[in-house]
Amino acid sequence: MSKDHRKIGAEMSLFSKSEGVGPGLVLLHPNGAILRYLLEQFSQGAHILNDYQWVYTPHIGRAELWKTSGHLEHYKESMYNPVNIDGEEYYLKPMNCPFHFTVYNSEIRSYRDLPMRIAEIGTVYRYELSGTLNGLTRVRGFTQDDAHIICTPEQVEREVIFALKFSLYVLRAFGLTEFKPYVSTKPEGKSIGSEELWDMATEVLKKAVVSSGLEYEIDEGGGAFYGPKIDLKLYDSLGREWQCSTIQFDFNLPERFQMKYVGSDGKNHTPYVIHRALFGSVERFLALLIEHYQGDFPLWLAPVQFAVIPIAPAHNEYGRKLEISLKKMGLRVKTDDSGINMKEKIRYFELKKVPYMLIAGDKEIKQNTFSVRSRKHGNLGMMDIHSFQDFIREDLEQGKPKYIAAEE
Numbered sequence: 001m002s003k004d005h006r007k008i009g010a011e012m013s014l015f016s017k018s019e020g021v022g023p024g025l026v027l028l029h030p031n032g033a034i035l036r037y038l039l040e041q042f043s044q045g046a047h048i049l050n051d052y053q054w055v056y057t058p059h060i061g062r063a064e065l066w067k068t069s070g071h072l073e074h075y076k077e078s079m080y081n082p083v084n085i086d087g088e089e090y091y092l093k094p095m096n097c098p099f100h101f102t103v104y105n106s107e108i109r110s111y112r113d114l115p116m117r118i119a120e121i122g123t124v125y126r127y128e129l130s131g132t133l134n135g136l137t138r139v140r141g142f143t144q145d146d147a148h149i150i151c152t153p154e155q156v157e158r159e160v161i162f163a164l165k166f167s168l169y170v171l172r173a174f175g176l177t178e179f180k181p182y183v184s185t186k187p188e189g190k191s192i193g194s195e196e197l198w199d200m201a202t203e204v205l206k207k208a209v210v211s212s213g214l215e216y217e218i219d220e221g222g223g224a225f226y227g228p229k230i231d232l233k234l235y236d237s238l239g240r241e242w243q244c245s246t247i248q249f250d251f252n253l254p255e256r257f258q259m260k261y262v263g264s265d266g267k268n269h270t271p272y273v274i275h276r277a278l279f280g281s282v283e284r285f286l287a288l289l290i291e292h293y294q295g296d297f298p299l300w301l302a303p304v305q306f307a308v309i310p311i312a313p314a315h316n317e318y319g320r321k322l323e324i325s326l327k328k329m330g331l332r333v334k335t336d337d338s339g340i341n342m343k344e345k346i347r348y349f350e351l352k353k354v355p356y357m358l359i360a361g362d363k364e365i366k367q368n369t370f371s372v373r374s375r376k377h378g379n380l381g382m383m384d385i386h387s388f389q390d391f392i393r394e395d396l397e398q399g400k401p402k403y404i405a406a407e408e
């Protein structure tokens with residue numbers, strides 16, 4: 001039976017939570033932090049290649065900003081209480097949007113600047129009910145690979161298709177191929193934007209899903225009050241659905257932030273805005289990835305790729321030198337130079353699901369080699385560092401996502 005990411009996370013020392021820190025707040029341990037680093041590195045590279053402009057924005061902003069965005073009116077119950085700075089209230093950000101729009105508004109934009117795709121890996125804080133908190137999948141502080149696409153009405157269809165293609169590429173790059181697209185339509189009651197606008201946007205979303213060769217389900221009335229959206233939902237080890245990628249129209253914020261661009265007619269126009277996240281939440285994506293691989297990550301992603309095991313303390317120095325040689329090749333290595341016996345060391349690294357163990361005793365040292373034990377293939381015999389380097393080259397590339405220009 002497949003395991004829950006919380007169990008694997010504890011066994012592999014990937015993350016924990018602490019009552020002392022607070023409910024729903026995740027501590028990524030070194031092994032989990034490496035995973036997040038690799039995800040983010042991939043994400044940032046792919047975004048820049050695909051003509052997104054990278055930004056960094058603060059974690060808090062003035063109450064006024066959240067009044068402008070409408071968050072204090074519509075979203076306050078999901079926000080943490082404000083902090084007081086110099087007699088003014090500041091809120092922790094539940095979303096990155098207002099900051100990205102402020103970047104957009106910092107200069108006069110022309111139709112020639114559009115589409116402008118502003119991206120950030122931004123950590124947001126939302127007050128989720130304590131009963132709903134779960135591992136890495138529902139937390140109170142999480143990190144979005146967030147972006148806002150600001151474009152002209154003529155560009156919007158192409159941008160939605162491009163964003164969906166990009167998110168499918170990212171999910172598939174990590175081997176996640178089981179997901180369900182939902183198109184969420186206009187909610188009952190209060191909403192912003194004309195009927196025609198909603199119809200047009202909903203059609204654009206449906207068309208994008210179909211043009212990607214997928215079938216969608218309709219989430220009737222499941223759109224936000226400000227526009228319809230596409231959600232890609234993935235499954236966890238228990239078969240539960242979790243929303244990951246999302247692409248959302250916004251008929252509300254361009255007006256609220258008075259966003260403008262100068263059109264080819266020389267007049268000011270209001271641009272279209274699309275919110276989108278591909279992993280969705282990096283923490284949630286990590287949870288699904290842990291469960292997808294059951295902790296047996298491909299070599300490029302494994303938190304510790306190689307364990308060096310000196311058989312006895314007399315072999316420790318040789319082991320440490322081997323570790324340094326491997327680290328100089330950019331590999332992630334741990335040496336166990338404790339006094340415990342070899343079998344226990346092997347058991348420990350098996351539990352941590354380390355792909356390769358390199359074992360060195362008298363025989364190996366004499367020949368300037370080490371014995372290689374692969375998690376997948378068992379004992380592979382003795383190798384020297386050069387033959388080992390050749391041997392793992394292919395394995396290191398296995399399953400490693402390549403950056404592509406999704407637009408092409």
Ligand SMILES: [Zn+2]
Pocket residue numbers: 095096097148275276
């Ligand atoms: Zn947004």
